[in-house]
Each structure stands twice: as structure tokens, then as C-alpha cells.
Amino acid sequence: MTRVLIVDDSITVRALFESIINESPDYELAGSLENAKAAPLFCLSNKVDLIIMDVYTKNRENGLEAADEIKKKFPDIKIIIATSLPEASFQEKARKAGCESFWYKELGDMDLNSIMDRTVNGESVYPEGTPAVDIGIAKSVDFTPTEMEVLRKLCDGKINKVIAEELFMSENTVKFHINNMLAKAGYSNKYQLAIDAVEQKLIVPGF
């Protein structure tokens, strides 16, 4: 029996996941938490085989950071990152942390069972690409990876000079990328771009 820990700040989501697990003959509920930071502590004194981890949990506690910590201390625990945010960097961060699978909660079918089965069986299940969201008249997938990096720094409130230093490029290159994004999105200034990216949850500042 695979013992499953659920980490999600929504009581409804947790209840739904709990009922799915309880109805399954192969899974047993190990625990249910609303804070990501509590997950590594829970694993210290409880047997856990699989974790369904939300990214953005209560008090802005980061599920990816918690997953990274758990993977370092308990490499045998399998982790499925579950999120409804189309944030561009989450999949890469999840892979980097060593998470086995990644699941967009609201997109595609609500087949948590099959994700869990495949993960427990040793498969790594990641979606192809991130969901596209509208940024102005463009789709988020129209932006290049470098443009996304510049956009992320912009949404963190950094000025061009600091962005250039942190991304090891010249200020003119930063301006070039911003102008490209503005042209694609049909915006006249970078603040509109940043606001839209955050409102659409393409970028979650601080994550």
C-alpha cells in the first residue's frame, strides 16, 4: 500500500484528493497539510511513499523548495508537483528538484489516479510545455526563454541595469528583449507587460 501525503492550501482540493485516495485499494492517506514547509517535517516521523505537492501553499510557502528539501533527505519518496498556475519556470524547477511528475490540476482531465499510478510505477510524467496564456495580443509561448528570463526579473521590480548584471548581458540587450516582447504583446511600455504577466500568473514573483 502506497502511503500518500497531500500538501495543498485548499481544503476542498485536499478533501477531494483524500477521497480519491481513500477510495483506491492501492493507496493509503499518510497525511494532509496546507503548508509546504510542514511537509519535510512530517516526513521525519511518518512513513511517506508519495507526495502530491502544491506549489503555492498557505503563507506563500513554496512547494518546490519543500520538494527539493525532501528529495535531499528522503530520495526514495516520490513527488508529484500539482499546480494550477501556468508559471513558466515551475516545470524546470520541479525537474531540478528531482520531482518525478508534474500535473496541471485544472487542465486536461482530472485523472489524479493515473498520474499517481504511473509515478509509483517508476514513470516520470511531465506535460509537454506550459499552458499558453494571453499576454496582450500574444501567447506566452511566443516568448523566447531569454525573453521570459528578462520578464521574470522585470516582474521582480528590477531596473534594466540590474537585469543586465544578473543575466550577464548588456543593458542594450535587455532593452532589445523588452522591446521584442512589447512588439509581440502589442504594449507600449514594460509596466503593462509586467502587470499582465503577473495577473495572468505567467510569472509568480518570488517563486
Next chain:
Amino acid sequence: MSFAAVILVFAYAGMITTDLCGAVKVYRLRNIIHAFPEMIMHMILFFETFVAEKACKEGSLFGLPVGRDFNEDFSRFFIFILIASLIAVYDIITLNLEYVKRITSINPSSFGIAAERIDCGLLFAETDGTPVLVNARMRDISRQIIKKDRTYAANFWDRILSCEDPDIIKTEFAGNPTFIMRDGNVISFSRTKLSDGRKEYYEILAQDVTELYKHTEELKEQNAELEKVEERLAGTYSNVADLRQERELLSYKLHIHDELGNSVLMGARLLDGRDIEHTDIDKLCENWTGTLNNLMSNAHQGEKTGENIYMDVINTAKTLGVRLILKGDRPLRSDILSFALREAVYNSVKHAGADIVICEGKLSDNVYEFKISDNSRKAFSDIKEGGGLSNIRRLVEAQGGSFGISLERGVVLNITLPGEAK
């Protein structure tokens, strides 16, 4: 003119030139008077050469017979000519060396030279206003602002500050009085009191800060714009979590709704007597149980009020195997206290191996005092404030409270928070 006379004339001309250059270049024009005796002597010798030659040609000098020919006695004069030439060359070389020495080493005139060369107006004066050193740039600036080259320091500073010229804009830059001049340049004044141990002096600087001022003004404008954007972004950020949660909730509510619908349809068919053979009763009951459970949990989802906020922490603690006990006074709803309790539970599990965390609160003079401790037996000699504890400190102090850690019988967090507004 004879060859010897020509040589002598050139030699004396060289000496006179050297005297003049030395006076101007090395010793400054005001010291030219020191060069006069030597220069006059050399000028006499210069003209004397012409007179001597003429006398030789005419055979008499002022009526006195002269029997010498410059060229005939060239060999006698040669040594004298050689010495004179060498003196001239020596003068030229030493003068240049003196000049180089003066500009490359510190000497009494160095400071004056340096003062003239710096890129700002400079004035040193005694505290009663007597100027000690003023450079040309300061005099020029003074003329532009107060229309006078009066650089008496005590009066000068006040006169600068009370400038009433309508064409000059008075402002402040980096805490210093600053003037935007007619030509667009921005001059910033600063005054410092210096002491050499015995006496005090004023040092007044007038610096051209045009570029810096321009960039600062541009930055101020950009900052003002950014502040507006920040406000808007802050509003957006604070909504992100709520919007996301609402959207997720809606999505799952729709799912529950669909499940409920399916369960009702199946139940209705069963009751109607249709599809009895094909209906898995157990599965139907399971579906209904699951749907009802989801509906029940959905009913509890909602805004946390009052004790619920602390119940969440208590439940989290319970899941981690910790019993969280709340005693005494506490605000009806405090996100900060809730955050602090959560961090205390985490730290107790992670570092102290405790299984009971107690929070004792007391309200006195509209100030809450909390003591959060655990039942750990582990002794700590020092605590480093990591991310969690420093976040508590930041949140508490932002509210006007205080945060401290004591190591009496384990780790105790001491928090004060202002009471609720009346």
C-alpha cells in the same frame, strides 16, 4: 658687428630672457622684483657690448683712447665669452629644473598652484571671515551669484544663501544649497569647519554637479512612475493568491457538481427500476459517500474567522505530532501570531524534538505579551535567526511590536504586539 660681439650679445640676450622667464614662470609675476638686479646687470652688459665695439672701431671711448680690436683680442675675450655662454646655458637648465622641481614636489607655492587647478571653487577662511585662500573659480562663481568678488567667508556664505537673483534658481541637492545658473550649470555649495589643532577654518566648496543633478532629477521622475506601478502591482500580488484559490475552488466545485449530478442520475434510474442489473449498488453508495464528503468539506471552506485561524495551526501541529496549547489572552484574529506559532511548531519539530508547544498570552495596557515555549529538553547555547524567525521579527516590528529569544529552559520566543484599536 664683429663675431665676438655677436656671441656676447647672444649670451647676454639669453641671460636676460632667462631672468624674465624665471620671474614669470617659476617665481610668479609678483616676484619679478627679485629678478630685477640680475636682469638689469645683464641688460647693462648687453648694451655695453655695442658700446665697446663701437669704441674699438673709433679708437676711443668717451674721449679716452682705446687701442683694442675685438677680433684681434678675440682669444682674450674667448674665455670670457665662453664663461658668459656657459652661465647662460646653466641659467636656462637650472631654471627649467627648478620649474620641474616646483611642479613635482611639495613646496610653499604648491597649494596655491593646486588650488587653481582643481575643478571646483575653493575658499579657505578663518572663522571671522578673513580669507586665507580663494581660487579663481570661486571668485568667478561669486561674481555670477552675488555680483561681487567678495569672498569673505562668514559674510560670503550668508550672501550666497540669500541670493535673490531671479535668473538663478535656488534649490537643494544632497542637503547642500544649490544653484541652477543662467547657463544651465548646477553649482552646489558645501561648507565644512576644519581645525589644525590650534585654529579653526572654514572650507567652502562650489562644485559643478550639473550631470549628477540632471540624472538625479530623471531618477526621481522614474521613481515616481515606478511607485505608481508598484502600487498597482502590490494590489495585483495580493490578489494573486485569492484569485488563484477562487479559480481552483470553482474548478473543483464544478467537478463536485458533476459528480453529484452523476450520482443523482444513477440514483434516480435505480429508484425508477431501470438498469438495476447493470448498476453496481456498492459503487453507487461509494460515489454518494464521496460526493457528500466533498460537499461537507466545501461547506467548511471559507473565510477564516476568529478561532479558525488558530485551529489551522493547531491542526497542522497535530499532523506533525505536536500538541499546540494556547493559554491566556490573544487577539481574536492575528495573522502574525498565527505565523509565529506555526514557525515555533516547525522549529520545535526540526531542531528541538519537542511534542508540546505552549503559547501564553497576557493583555496589559493594550499590549499583548506572548511567550511561546516547548517541552524540549535540548539545551541551546546560541540561536541564529534563520528565515522563519527573522520573518517573525520583521512582521512583529512592522506592527510596532517587539521580538526576542531567550534560552531559559529551552528556546522561548517573546513577542509583544499592540492591542486591537479601540
